[in-house]
Amino acid sequence: MSPNPSAAPVCKVRLCYAKRGKLRFTSHRDVARAFERALRRAGLPMAYSQGYHPHPKVSWLGAAPTGAASEAEYVEIALVEHLDPEMVRAQLDAALPDGLAVLEGVLAGPGALADRIDASAWRIEVRGVDAAQLREAVELLLAAQTVLVERVTKDGLRSLDARAAIASLAVQDAPTVLPEPDQLGRCGILIAVVRQVSPAVRPDDVLSALGAVAGLPSSVLVKAIRTAQGRLDDDGGLVDPLAADRASARTAVVGKALAQSDDGWHQLDVAGHTG
Amino acid sequence: MAGTSVFEQLEPLLLRVSKPVQYVGGELNATVKAWDTTTVHWALMYPDAYEVGLPNQGIMILYEVLNEQPDVLAERTYAVWPDLEALMREHGVPQFTVDSHRRVGDFDLLGVSFATELGYTNLLTALDLAGIPLHATQRTDDHPVVIAGGHAAFNPEPIADFIDAAVVGDGEEAVLEITAVVRGWKRQGRPGGRPELLGRLSTIEGVYLPGCYDVSYLPDGRIAEVVRNSQRAAQRVAKRTTMDLDEWPYPKQPLVPIAESVHERMSVEIFRGCTRGCRFCQAGMITRPVRERSIQGIGEMVERGLAASGFNEVGLLSLSSADHSEIREITKGLADQYEGTGTGLSLPSTRVDAFNIDLANEISRNGRRSGLTFAPEGGSERIRRVINKMVSEEDLIRTVSTAFGAGWRQVKLYFMCGLPTETDDDVLEIAHMAHRVIRAGREASGSKDIRCTISIGAFVPKPHTPFQWAAQEHPDVVDQRLRKLRTEINSDRKIGRNVGMRYHDGKPSLIEGLLSRGDRRVGRVIERVWRDGGRFDGWSEHFRYDRWVAACAAELTPLGVSLEWFTTRERGFDEVLPWDHVDSGLDRDWLWDDWQDALSGREQDDCRWTPCFDCGVCPSLGTDIQVGPSGRQLLPLRPVAADNGH
Numbered sequence A: 001m002s003p004n005p006s007a008a009p010v011c012k013v014r015l016c017y018a019k020r021g022k023l024r025f026t027s028h029r030d031v032a033r034a035f036e037r038a039l040r041r042a043g044l045p046m047a048y049s050q051g052y053h054p055h056p057k058v059s060w061l062g063a064a065p066t067g068a069a070s071e072a073e074y075v076e077i078a079l080v081e082h083l084d085p086e087m088v089r090a091q092l093d094a095a096l097p098d099g100l101a102v103l104e105g106v107l108a109g110p111g112a113l114a115d116r117i118d119a120s121a122w123r124i125e126v127r128g129v130d131a132a133q134l135r136e137a138v139e140l141l142l143a144a145q146t147v148l149v150e151r152v153t154k155d156g157l158r159s160l161d162a163r164a165a166i167a168s169l170a171v172q173d174a175p176t177v178l179p180e181p182d183q184l185g186r187c188g189i190l191i192a193v194v195r196q197v198s199p200a201v202r203p204d205d206v207l208s209a210l211g212a213v214a215g216l217p218s219s220v221l222v223k224a225i226r227t228a229q230g231r232l233d234d235d236g237g238l239v240d241p242l243a244a245d246r247a248s249a250r251t252a253v254v255g256k257a258l259a260q261s262d263d264g265w266h267q268l269d270v271a272g273h274t275g
Numbered sequence B: 001m002a003g004t005s006v007f008e009q010l011e012p013l014l015l016r017v018s019k020p021v022q023y024v025g026g027e028l029n030a031t032v033k034a035w036d037t038t039t040v041h042w043a044l045m046y047p048d049a050y051e052v053g054l055p056n057q058g059i060m061i062l063y064e065v066l067n068e069q070p071d072v073l074a075e076r077t078y079a080v081w082p083d084l085e086a087l088m089r090e091h092g093v094p095q096f097t098v099d100s101h102r103r104v105g106d107f108d109l110l111g112v113s114f115a116t117e118l119g120y121t122n123l124l125t126a127l128d129l130a131g132i133p134l135h136a137t138q139r140t141d142d143h144p145v146v147i148a149g150g151h152a153a154f155n156p157e158p159i160a161d162f163i164d165a166a167v168v169g170d171g172e173e174a175v176l177e178i179t180a181v182v183r184g185w186k187r188q189g190r191p192g193g194r195p196e197l198l199g200r201l202s203t204i205e206g207v208y209l210p211g212c213y214d215v216s217y218l219p220d221g222r223i224a225e226v227v228r229n230s231q232r233a234a235q236r237v238a239k240r241t242t243m244d245l246d247e248w249p250y251p252k253q254p255l256v257p258i259a260e261s262v263h264e265r266m267s268v269e270i271f272r273g274c275t276r277g278c279r280f281c282q283a284g285m286i287t288r289p290v291r292e293r294s295i296q297g298i299g300e301m302v303e304r305g306l307a308a309s310g311f312n313e314v315g316l317l318s319l320s321s322a323d324h325s326e327i328r329e330i331t332k333g334l335a336d337q338y339e340g341t342g343t344g345l346s347l348p349s350t351r352v353d354a355f356n357i358d359l360a361n362e363i364s365r366n367g368r369r370s371g372l373t374f375a376p377e378g379g380s381e382r383i384r385r386v387i388n389k390m391v392s393e394e395d396l397i398r399t400v401s402t403a404f405g406a407g408w409r410q411v412k413l414y415f416m417c418g419l420p421t422e423t424d425d426d427v428l429e430i431a432h433m434a435h436r437v438i439r440a441g442r443e444a445s446g447s448k449d450i451r452c453t454i455s456i457g458a459f460v461p462k463p464h465t466p467f468q469w470a471a472q473e474h475p476d477v478v479d480q481r482l483r484k485l486r487t488e489i490n491s492d493r494k495i496g497r498n499v500g501m502r503y504h505d506g507k508p509s510l511i512e513g514l515l516s517r518g519d520r521r522v523g524r525v526i527e528r529v530w531r532d533g534g535r536f537d538g539w540s541e542h543f544r545y546d547r548w549v550a551a552c553a554a555e556l557t558p559l560g561v562s563l564e565w566f567t568t569r570e571r572g573f574d575e576v577l578p579w580d581h582v583d584s585g586l587d588r589d590w591l592w593d594d595w596q597d598a599l600s601g602r603e604q605d606d607c608r609w610t611p612c613f614d615c616g617v618c619p620s621l622g623t624d625i626q627v628g629p630s631g632r633q634l635l636p637l638r639p640v641a642a643d644n645g646h
Helices: A023-025 A028-042 A084-097 A131-143 A203-214 A243-251 A257-261 B005-014 B057-067 B082-091 B117-130 B172-187 B193-201 B281-284 B294-310 B327-336 B355-363 B381-386 B393-405 B424-445 B475-489 B507-517 B522-531 B545-559 B563-567 B588-598 B617-621
Strands: A011-019 A058-060 A069-079 A102-109 A119-127 A148-153 A156-161 A164-171 A186-195 A221-232 B040-046 B072-078 B110-115 B145-149 B165-167 B215-216 B223-228 B268-271 B313-317 B344-348 B372-377 B410-417 B451-458 B499-503
Touching: A011 A084, A023 A069, A028 A058, A028 A069, A028 A102, A028 B294, A102 A243, A102 B057, A119 A203, A131 A164, A131 A186, A131 A203, A148 A203, A148 B172, A164 A203, A186 A203, A203 A221, A203 B072, A203 B545, B040 B057, B057 B072, B057 B110, B057 B172, B082 B117, B082 B410, B110 B172, B117 B522, B145 B193, B145 B327, B165 B281, B172 B193, B223 B355, B268 B294, B281 B475, B294 B313, B294 B327, B313 B327, B327 B344, B327 B355, B344 B355, B355 B393, B372 B393, B381 B424, B393 B410, B393 B424, B410 B424, B410 B475, B410 B588, B424 B451, B424 B475, B451 B475, B451 B507, B475 B499, B507 B522, B507 B563, B522 B545, B545 B563
Parallel strands: A069 A221, B040 B072, B040 B110, B110 B145, B145 B165, B268 B313, B313 B344, B372 B410, B410 B451, B451 B499
Antiparallel strands: A011 A069, A011 A102, A058 A069, A119 A186, A119 A221, A148 A156, A164 A186, B215 B223
16 A cells, blocks of 8 residues: 555566547546556555655556557556566556456566557548448558648647558458448448557548548548557567567566566656557 | 437547547446436536536535435536537537436436536536526426536526526535435326426425526616415525534545546545635635534545545645644644655645644645645735734734745735725735735745745625625726736835736626626526527636626616626615525624624624624524534554555
């Protein structure tokens, strides 16, 4: 219960969590606040930053944008005691509100998690167009060299090349068509792998790019889910960023190896919204 | 079908609005119940933005009290911002609750808590979006019963057309009695329809139905009389008073929003009521008598609330928190208990004369040492006697000197402008006080880096206070006085640059004055403003003075009254006031005498420490002061850290 602000961190736990359902409308700040409170409620022995306003050491990796759901968000927490990462996962999961679920916890091995993530896989449900229309648009987009789209960022209106960030893009048939015969009854699903570049190219930028090359109706509705993050491999797939930690946890003599990783801790910057 | 979710229709709209998280619910400790297995369905509304409404203690308490009843379902709804309102209208999405996204129109009851009258236009938006006719007389058996509560309900006349009922006073017991009436009526097969239900509600103590009273007017515009038209309703509706706060330890499970809100802390009401007798203060007048929560009750609420919420700050709320008879033991006990846990304490509303540096040190021990805030309210000794805010300038200087000597560097002072009998000189005294604070601070701290911020609001006379008869000052006069004050502060540049001055222009206060002391005729003004686009009038970026002035001209002129008539006109003793049939327990003659004492600058003591001065509340309502000291201690006694296994 009682954090000891002066205790040194002895281990890091990397967590994969999901942002689901209604909570897809949370911003990164909202999620961070919910985590901080859940960590307090769960009573985990958090390591705290030094200084007059100690904060629990929580390091975020680029968060999915407000409005997008995700099954693959990552965060690292520093603890002042060695704990079973599965227990940490379960306790934190129980303390978080519905819609935020902790899927996996692993002890951090060597290397920075951020170095293992450079792309996201997205499943983007598009209502208002059917799969055939989407396929045509995707072909046009992939054939283009560059497709500039505009977005309002905090620095004003920015123009970015959405095409350059797209590693792969395909269309899946929607499993069911909604009963309404109106325009929004039509639905297609995009499967995209998008590189994490700066400024970020988000699912709605991909849609804008499709609109720019193929003139899609402006009233399409989009529901995006990030399904994975990781490093792009040569085949265009994503390497699970926690795989290396799982492997090192299996091979390491648990306890000893962890004690040695103490000095490996350094706080990662809170990355902005990347996607 | 009743009770089903509209989230499917709402969801696509949320991608197109700012801060969509405020509309999705999912707060920690929110309650979601089944519609079909519960009998009585309450929608509770705070008629302002979610970020303001969510932390509201009144709504949070009633939400929990109601949901503890097995056959009652209570959900919350807040005002939607104009961006979402426009989309909801375009796509036919009705006003919804955030808990389960049910249609507000499906509920049996819509309870709306008004902390300020500037929320009235937001009530109309919600009713309209919910498909509930704006006028109570147009509603049928299919519509919820619309009930107002909160401090503004002590004069519900300006919204009499739009509400079916108002609950006057504390709501904890009243909502349960209302629930029982609705439950019984529904179980009997709704005999007599809506009129019978309303008739039954009118028999509950503290429940006021405007429709049970007829108002007539004199040729000069004043009220001739208010006559009861139903034998079931009371002649005067007396307010409800919840006695023994320890029996009502709510909220037990504070709602923790995922969105950012204005108060991110675990709040505990340490007492209710105040008898300091500040004559401008409606809250202090209408919440009498003082009822303290015991030190153990406070300790248990804090412990349970922190565990349930994960908050890292505890707010000890009341109208004047340092006045709790055991405040020293409470703050020390909590600071000991949560030592080393990073849990901060905050004590809003502290009086200069009840404050001392030990208290300040306990409050800041585990958390931030922010600025100190005091409210002298009036700049001159004379005006402070008029308003009965008896803090002396010497007290203030002594207190801030000690604080500056102990390391504080900032003090914030609250004042009002436009008080009865006020002259320019009274206001200019504020500058002298601020200058003295800076000089004293520099001397005590040995540093030039001392800051004093003065924050000034325009005074609004409120019902059920000794100033209910007073003329409100015109905004032009208020603004002019504040300009002179600014000049006076800067007359000594070396000191003036350390004094910050914050004020809003006086125009919204004039409209607040209209809505506070208005009668039923003001309802048409509210409706016209709303039809003209008026929303979120408590927000300066949405408030438009000209819209209110134009609506007053159009609606009030034909009736022979005006905006000025309702605000800047002084009332006489014999005038029937719109809220005279709402009984706050205060004796009308006592209020008048206190008003006369104010005009001659005579002070009134606090009945907690001096004999009863016969304000009338306790004998007429059968209540009593409940104060300590109890001599007991904060429970549990063990510090949290000592029993920590980690």
